[in-house]
Amino acid sequence: MAEVTLTSGYGTGLTNKQKLSRSWVLKPTVYSVENVVAGNGTGNATALSTTTTVSLIVTKASATHVSLADGIEGQLKIIIHKTRGGSNDLVITPTNFSAGATLTSNLAARAVQLLFDGANWQVVAGEITGTAEMVIA
Amino acid sequence: MATKQTLTSGYGTGLTPKQKKALGFVLDPSISDSRDSGGTAGDDIESLLGGADADNATALSLNTTTSLVATASSQTHVSLADGVLGQVKRIVHSNMVGANLVITPLNFAAGTNITSDTQKRSVTLMFDGDNWQVIAGEITGTAEFVIA
Numbered sequence: 644m645a646e647v648t649l650t651s652g653y654g655t656g657l658t659n660k661q662k663l664s665r666s667w668v669l670k671p672t673v674y675s676v677e678n679v680v681a682g683n684g685t686g687n688a689t690a691l692s693t694t695t696t697v698s699l700i701v702t703k704a705s706a707t708h709v710s711l712a713d714g715i716e717g718q719l720k721i722i723i724h725k726t727r728g729g730s731n732d733l734v735i736t737p738t739n740f741s742a743g744a745t746l747t748s749n750l751a752a753r754a755v756q757l758l759f760d761g762a763n764w765q766v767v768a769g770e771i772t773g774t775a776e777m778v779i780a
Numbered sequence: 781m782a783t784k785q786t787l788t789s790g791y792g793t794g795l796t797p798k799q800k801k802a803l804g805f806v807l808d809p810s811i812s813d814s815r816d817s818g819g820t821a822g823d824d825i826e827s828l829l830g831g832a833d834a835d836n837a838t839a840l841s842l843n844t845t846t847s848l849v850a851t852a853s854s855q856t857h858v859s860l861a862d863g864v865l866g867q868v869k870r871i872v873h874s875n876m877v878g879a880n881l882v883i884t885p886l887n888f889a890a891g892t893n894i895t896s897d898t899q900k901r902s903v904t905l906m907f908d909g910d911n912w913q914v915i916a917g918e919i920t921g922t923a924e925f926v927i928a
Contacts, residue, residue, distance in 0.1 A: 671824065671845040672868040674906065697866060699908050721906070723913050725889070752889035754906075754915040768904070768916035 674721065681706045681733060688736060697721045703728030711737040714759035719767075727751040737764040827874070830856045830881060837884060840871065850875035860885040863907035868915075872902040885912040 674696040681702045682689040688708035691698045696719060700709060706728075714720060724733045727750060735746040735755075741763035746755055755769035827848045831838040837857035840847045845868060849858055856879045860869060873881045876899035883894040883903070889911035894903055903917035 671843060671863075673864060674866040674868060676866045676908070697906065721915055723906070723908065723915065725908060725913070752911075752913060754913055756916060 679709060682708050684708055685734075685736065688734075691720070691722065691735075693718070693720070697723065699723050699725040700733055701726040701728065702731045702733045704731055707731050708734045708736065711735060711757070711764065713738050714764070716759060716761035718759045720757045720759070720764070721754060721769075722746075722757070723754040724748040724751055739763040741765050828858070830858050830879075833857055834882070834884060837882075840869065840883075842867070842869075846870045846872065848872045848874040849881055850877075851879045851881045852877040853879050856880060857882045857884065859883075860905070860912065862886055863912070865907060865909040867907045869905045869907075869912070870902060871905070873899050875899050887911045889913045 675694075676697045676699060677692050677695040679689055679691060679698050679700045681700055683705040685708055688710040691709050691711045693712055693714050698709070698721070700722065702724065703726075709722075711720065711722075722735060727733070727748075733748040735748075736744070737746075737757070739762060740746075741760070742765070746766075748755075753769070756767050757764040758767045759765075824844050825846045825848065826841050826844045827850070828838055828840070830849060830851045832854045834857050837859040838849075840849075840858050840860045842861060842863055847858070847869070849871060851873070858871075858881070860871075860883065863869065871883060873896040876896075881896040883896075884892065885894075885905065887910060888894075889908070890913070894914075896903075901917070904915050905912040906915045907913075
């Protein structure tokens with residue numbers, strides 16, 4: 644069968660609305676969520692799900708480390724350090740990480756967003772190195 | 781009644797990433813929503829003005845992902861009620877005429893409110909079942925997640 648290119652008054656190919664009509668869209672956007680308690684050290688890190696978009700993580704004494712296996716190309720992973728018990732930081736170790744070896748959070752209510760590029764996890768949001776934009780009071 | 785089956789292949793038990801991808805309808809590129817030919821916002825985007833103060837804040841919709849908020853004198857405050865677990869809310873300070881934007885979530889993990897003093901900024905929140913968490917855009921000026 645010959646391939647057909649759709650055209651309309653908006654031009655050639657599908658418009659954004661036409662693309663939307665072909666997909667399952669949640670309005671508003673709602674992500675899948677897992678609750679995780681971190682593991683005791685690098686060797687006992689809790690593996691984050693690669694089939695759930697968001698991981699809400701609790702750290703406490705002897706519960707500080709999580710790991711993240713490779714995803715599929717284009718996969719988004721959001722990691723939120725929801726609760727920090729005591730002075731126990733969160734250490735995230737992706738199997739393959741483009742920017743370094745680990746991510747560390749030393750405060751609750753922080754998040755980082757990663758996207759798997761086919762070879763490594765890339766930070767796409769949440770990791771902060773800049774100057775204040777939106778200020779929490 | 782059909783019996784539940786676990787798929788297996790040479791790659792192991794369950795679906796491979798490629799098989800999972802084949803089951804999903806993927807937007808390419810990812811689009812939250814679009815505008816029609818006349819430039820009117822789609823129904824997953826709302827445009828609004830801030831309210832006069834904290835007691836008269838404009839409530840952001842929980843039925844749209846993105847809110848484009850304009851501020852001006854006496855039009856500065858918006859509020860955000862609790863969402864559902866995993867819900868994402870993106871707030872764009874789209875236009876500012878001499879007055880900051882103050883966002884007050886009903887339950888907020890990181891503080892009490894979020895203030896923007898420049899237009900063309902955004903913050904993205906996600907409801908964790910108890911509180912709204914900042915997942916992108918909010919910047920305090922110091923390193924939060926530190927790459928080592």
